Amino acid sequence: MAIPASRPNLNWRERAFLPAIVSGLFITWRHFVRYIFGRTKVTIQYPEQTRDADLPDYYRGTPALVKDEQGRIRCVACQLCEFICPPRAIKILPGEIPTDDRFAKVEKYPEEFDIDMIRCIYCGMCEEVCPEQAIFLRKDYVVTGFTREEMVHRKDKLLEIGGVMHGVVLKWNDKK
Amino acid sequence: MYSWLILSSLAKIVGILFVVILPMVSYTVYAERRVSAFIQDRPGPNRVGPAGLLQPIADVVKLLIKEDFTPAGVNTFYYWLAPCLAMMPSIITIAVVPFGSTLFDVPMVIADVNIGILWVFAIGSLGVYGIVIGGWASNSKYPFLGGVRSSSQMISYELSLGLAVIPIFMLVGKLRLTDVVRYQIDHGWFIAPFIGDWANPVKWLLAIPMLISFFVFMVAMFAETNRLPFDLPEAEQELAGGYHTEYSSMKFALFFLGEYTAMIAGSAVMVTLFLGGWHFPGIPDGSHGWIFGLTNIVVFFAKVTALLFFFIWVRWTLPRFRYDQLMRLGWLFFFELALVNIFLVAGILACFHV
Numbered sequence: 001m002a003i004p005a006s007r008p009n010l011n012w013r014e015r016a017f018l019p020a021i022v023s024g025l026f027i028t029w030r031h032f033v034r035y036i037f038g039r040t041k042v043t044i045q046y047p048e049q050t051r052d053a054d055l056p057d058y059y060r061g062t063p064a065l066v067k068d069e070q071g072r073i074r075c076v077a078c079q080l081c082e083f084i085c086p087p088r089a090i091k092i093l094p095g096e097i098p099t100d101d102r103f104a105k106v107e108k109y110p111e112e113f114d115i116d117m118i119r120c121i122y123c124g125m126c127e128e129v130c131p132e133q134a135i136f137l138r139k140d141y142v143v144t145g146f147t148r149e150e151m152v153h154r155k156d157k158l159l160e161i162g163g164v165m166h167g168v169v170l171k172w173n174d175k176k
Numbered sequence: 177m178y179s180w181l182i183l184s185s186l187a188k189i190v191g192i193l194f195v196v197i198l199p200m201v202s203y204t205v206y207a208e209r210r211v212s213a214f215i216q217d218r219p220g221p222n223r224v225g226p227a228g229l230l231q232p233i234a235d236v237v238k239l240l241i242k243e244d245f246t247p248a249g250v251n252t253f254y255y256w257l258a259p260c261l262a263m264m265p266s267i268i269t270i271a272v273v274p275f276g277s278t279l280f281d282v283p284m285v286i287a288d289v290n291i292g293i294l295w296v297f298a299i300g301s302l303g304v305y306g307i308v309i310g311g312w313a314s315n316s317k318y319p320f321l322g323g324v325r326s327s328s329q330m331i332s333y334e335l336s337l338g339l340a341v342i343p344i345f346m347l348v349g350k351l352r353l354t355d356v357v358r359y360q361i362d363h364g365w366f367i368a369p370f371i372g373d374w375a376n377p378v379k380w381l382l383a384i385p386m387l388i389s390f391f392v393f394m395v396a397m398f399a400e401t402n403r404l405p406f407d408l409p410e411a412e413q414e415l416a417g418g419y420h421t422e423y424s425s426m427k428f429a430l431f432f433l434g435e436y437t438a439m440i441a442g443s444a445v446m447v448t449l450f451l452g453g454w455h456f457p458g459i460p461d462g463s464h465g466w467i468f469g470l471t472n473i474v475v476f477f478a479k480v481t482a483l484l485f486f487f488i489w490v491r492w493t494l495p496r497f498r499y500d501q502l503m504r505l506g507w508l509f510f511f512e513l514a515l516v517n518i519f520l521v522a523g524i525l526a527c528f529h530v
Contacts, residue, residue, distance in 0.1 A: 021494065028215045028493045035214040042217045 060137040064162030074134030077108040081126035089119035113155040117143045202232035204436045212492045244425040254313035259430035262306030266438040273444045276473035277461035292353035304330040314422035322418030325408045332506035333399035339514035340393040343521040357453035365452035378528045385520045390450045401438040404491035443483035
């Protein structure tokens with residue numbers, strides 16, 4: 001069923017358009033003059049000026065792997081993030097931890113951990129799903145490369161971005 | 177004698193085209209981007225050179241080295257012809273416009289023909305062929321729609337454009353554009369007669385229909401040059417760029433620059449017809465010394481620049497008309513307004529025996 005939209009009744013001044021056009025011209029003129037005299041500051045000059053300091057804590061930048069206090073990769077290669085990742089950007093090759101290792105009870109570690117940053121959509125589901133809190137979305141956002149190969153973040157690159165995370169989970173510490 | 181005429185004409189053509197008009201075209205594009213940016217509270221292109229002043233050069237280099245792609249299924253002859261047809265008429269139009277008084281006793285107009293304004297309309301209207309042929313030869317639906325829209329729009333507004341200038345030639349009595357300027361020097365600019373016999377109240381009475389003429393002419397010029405309130409042939413949001421969708425590289429650039437050249441040509445004609453041409457109160461013409469001749473040229477292009485700024489300013493203020501609104505405005509308002517205006521001027525001329 002067609003529903004006729006109600007049109008406002010314009011008086012003769014509004015129907016003549018000209019007053020509206022002139023007032024519109026004055027509005028744009030005011031913006032123009034204000035910008036010329038430097039009274040509006042809306043934009044920043046990006047590569048020189050950044051808003052990195054103002055990024056909120058919930059900012060979702062590039063995903064990264066973190067190490068714990070003992071310098072161990074937190075990831076246990078459970079592959080949940082690989083499974084949940086909507087664009088299938090994550091690829092994990094699990095490896096076994098030898099029995100004489102200090103962390104032998106963890107059993108698995110990622111031998112390879114690739115995140116294809118061309119595919120990644122920064123949704124943060126890997127961070128949400130991770131039972132070990134090993135993967136986090138950091139505040140880096142400048143991901144560049146000349147080839148597709150360069151755009152894939154390997155394990156060492158991910159660890160470099162991630163750094164060391166203190167606290168949060170202490171499940172695999174020696175005491176337990 | 178003839179060799180001197182040919183040589184001076186050639187010097188004028190080269191000088192005005194390559195030293196003034198073409199740089200002006202590219203810097204109008206730059207001005208468009210900067211002014212639109214300022215109006216929208218952002219800086220615009222400011223990286224290439226000081227304040228981004230070398231941006232047009234970078235743009236030209238980029239456009240020249242881009243791939244010139246010809247899509248399959250186009251009519252190659254007309255596809256190649258269209259960009260030239262879009263650019264050339266507006267350049268040729270400038271030939272009859274007096275852009276200065278005299279410089280070293282050489283009149284500063286390339287072709288001082290006695291059919292001045294007819295030449296402007298005859299050649300200026302050819303610009304529509306570039307758009308129509310470009311839209312048709314692309315063999316694609318959006319460019320085709322752009323071309324169709326353009327032809328009907330141009331035909332509609334050509335009428336008010338022609339009718340709007342008739343009052344001027346009723347007063348001047350000649351079609352030569354240098355005579356129009358000469359008349360305005362003696363009797364005051366048409367829309368502001370504050371020089372010459374300015375104390376004559378009839379002059380100020382005549383300024384009213386002249387203002388209406390100016391208004392109609394300007395709006396029709398917006399429509400003729402496809403500027404924003406009437407840019408239906410390109411309409412990025414509706415037609416994905418309109419008639420130049422299928423064009424790339426320098427062919428696209430010719431369409432793009434043709435639009436800006438048409439703007440400059442239109443402003444030059446408007447300045448000549450309504451704003452006193454190269455004349456400014458208190459500045460004598462070139463026969464008093466070359467410095468004044470040069471000043472006259474500067475005054476002319478200053479006026480053109482002011483009008484260009486107005487063109488840009490309006491573009492970034494007003495939204496686009498709907499197609500039926502455009503047609504209704506053209507046929508039911510501006511056409512009638514221009515027609516009534518002619519009778520108004522005729523009435524004033526008859527009553528007061530000017």
